[in-house]
Amino acid sequence: MKFMNQLSIVKVGGKIVESLNLLQTFLKDFARISGFKILIHGGGTTATQIAEKLGIESQMVDGRRITDPETLKVVTMVYAGLVNKNIVAQLQAINLDAVGLTGADMNLMFAAKRPVGQVDYGWVGDIREVNAPALKYLLEQNYLPVLAPITHDGKGQLLNTNADTIACEIAKALAYDFNVRLIYCFEKKGVLHDEKDENSVIPNLNKEQFLQYKEDGIIHAGMIPKLDNAFGAIAAGVKEVIITRASDIHSGNGTYIK
């Protein structure tokens, strides 16, 4: 059996990236994860707020932002600029040698504009290829990649890509070279058995159980694409997917998917 190093890929978003205090606390916890690490972040509501101030209306369909040219500018500014560089500076302050990147940098994530179907998502990119050798290379040089949810099409066009999906695709692409653990930091404690009961976390979930829960209507709505992603990652060789609260990444609490 090939020896493979441990790699934790952590996706964080929401309130954590909007509050300096929450971010600093989270990054200290994140720093304590042993082995290689990659951090992937969303932009929280900052992009929406900045867009509003600039007089750009944010259109959402099924929780996904419609990315018109003006919105693309805003998400590029907020995700790749403000949020990404603040995270990098905070990581440097605790001696983690972070490097903040988008999919255009080093051609890390090559994407295709989503075809117009029933919905025209605008400048949204679906990942076609992850540059695993470049990421592996950075990790081996002890850099900590911090990835913003912006990709490119190789023809000069930046694209907006969902951060959850990026985390999943990066995990899959690196599963050949590392023992990958994918951690989704979530606002809730994990996947809930009863939506109204914060403490009804399903501690372990396999594919069979997921399909059953889905059939029974226990797991639904926004959780389904997240879990489809998770099981897709497992099928591609990712060792474990964890859905938990940012404050719980060392606690063993949350939903563990294998």
Added chain:
Amino acid sequence: MKFMNQLSIVKVGGKIVESLNLLQTFLKDFARISGFKILIHGGGTTATQIAEKLGIESQMVDGRRITDPETLKVVTMVYAGLVNKNIVAQLQAINLDAVGLTGADMNLMFAAKRPVGQVDYGWVGDIREVNAPALKYLLEQNYLPVLAPITHDGKGQLLNTNADTIACEIAKALAYDFNVRLIYCFEKKGVLHDEKDENSVIPNLNKEQFLQYKEDGIIHAGMIPKLDNAFGAIAAGVKEVIITRASDIHSGNGTYIK
């Protein structure tokens, strides 16, 4: 004598980074420069425009922006996000494997907040150390660093640093390992003998001539810090500094400083 590779460090700003057409034309010229390359960009007037739209007043003293906390957010968004990532995507489109970075990334440029003197410049950073090994390393891996004029203080604080100064400091730091040529792309054809005559470019300038021109009042105002930087670079081992128009980088026109 130690063999050293050729490295061209090009600083571009102003209108070039604000117009996609001008940028694409410039980047094609830039791509034709042989040897190793680093691109350093300013933000043009986009930061001022975005700040205005967000209701943030841009205060300038002697051509330098006063960086209050809100302005720092804007320059981080515009320089490190919008401008940097668009340049990177355009370079990838012409098969240059660019990586867009600030001083916080890989701890490339460590700076100290400028002390408050007669003017409080706010969150402005003066470079204390350039991480030459990290830049050298990227170059040797055939990556093209694209640097935004944002630095950090190592304690989590991002800082706004003049792009001309960054170009100069990077050139000095890499002069031990490369034959460095520093090219300042400028709105004018070069250093002018007569400000009112666009064609009165001084083709060659050495330190003695510079001091004489300065004494005679021929070179003054905004050109003086630029040339002080240039002669500082030469003194630190940079082989040549060229001040020229972006469209003239292959023409041999401009002011050549040795």
